[in-house]
Amino acid sequence: MCSNVRDMMTRDVVSVPTAMTFKQVARTLVDHAISAVPVVDAGGAVAGVVSEADLLRKEEFRELYYREFYEAPGRAWGGYATGTAARRKAEALTAADLMTAPAVTVRPDTSVVRAVRMMDERGVKRLLVVGDDGRLAGIVSRSDLLRLFVRDDRDLETEIREKVLAPARWLAADTVAVAADDGVVTLTGHTRTRSGAELAARMAARVNGVVDVVNRLGWEEDDLSSWRPR
Known part of the structure; x- marks a missing residue:
């Protein structure tokens, strides 16, 4: 982080x-x-x-x-x-x-x-x-x-899996795959909620050395579409 x-x-x-x-x-x-x-x-x-x-x-x-x-x-x-x-x-x-x-x-x-x-x-x-x-x-x-910004891609993948996804109780880490290419991280798989997918991407983007995050996570429940700020 x-x-x-x-x-x-x-x-x-x-x-x-x-x-x-x-x-x-x-x-x-x-x-x-x-x-x-x-x-x-x-x-x-x-x-x-x-x-x-x-x-x-x-x-x-x-x-x-x-x-x-x-x-x-x-x-x-x-x-x-x-x-x-x-x-x-x-x-x-x-x-x-x-x-x-x-x-x-x-x-x-x-x-x-x-x-x-x-x-x-x-x-x-x-x-x-x-x-x-x-x-x-x-x-x-x-x-x-x-x-x-010159960290090894495999090092980035390991940190995101072990320090970002694994500790997240709201996320089944084994349902998300992480791949890094020249600092650009791609997340694939699925989460239970749309907010969970977006949060996973934001957290991955905070890891040192990540240039960008491509979020290709699917979700089961869109819990954001009906939410409106008061």
């Missing part, structure tokens, strides 16, 4: 202290082949995050400075107001100066669906996972979440 972030996150996370120098932060990203790194304070709590884009601000401003210095002396840095976040990062000497804060964080029990929505809403590629004490517990990225 729908997983939590703790099921998908990377637990062994590279992090840097707030006092780490610009060059050391850059070296950390290069050595570990990562595009961003969490920044933690002396107590281990998450203070922010530094990305490749943050580091590259320095090169961006260096080019801007020299272009304006030679083309229009006296106007160097004129394109950016003093104190802007971009200029602060360009002048940064430590991780504390470089980082974007506060970092976008989630708790380990946050649902994967909510995590995906947060990434979309906040325009980020990763979320830092923190415990109740604010300390770094892990990190979850878009690529981590994509693993949900």
Whole structure:
């Protein structure tokens, strides 16, 4: 069923202290082949995050400075107001100066669906996972979440049979057949009621890795046709 972030996150996370120098932060990203790194304070709590884009601000401003210095002396840095976040990062000497804060964080029990929505809403590629004490517990990225959709078809069939259909007391699980093909699950057979057939399909669709559900279940009693919401 729908997983939590703790099921998908990377637990062994590279992090840097707030006092780490610009060059050391850059070296950390290069050595570990990562595009961003969490920044933690002396107590281990998450203070922010530094990305490749943050580091590259320095090169961006260096080019801007020299272009304006030679083309229009006296106007160097004129394109950016003093104190802007971009200029602060360009002048940064430590991780504390470089980082974007506060970092976008989630708790380990946050649902994967909510995590995906947060990434979309906040325009980020990763979320830092923190415990109740604010300390770094892990990190979850878009690529981590994509693993949900590459599960083996036989694995999907087994989970739907054993964890969705078998525990359903209102359903005779042996009357429903499950077949998955490239993540698309087809349910065939029959149930006692139409509502039972539709509920089985909805529950199967909630299993991680299911791309779509084709509901071909028949039913003995149409208990929905006469139902009207009040």
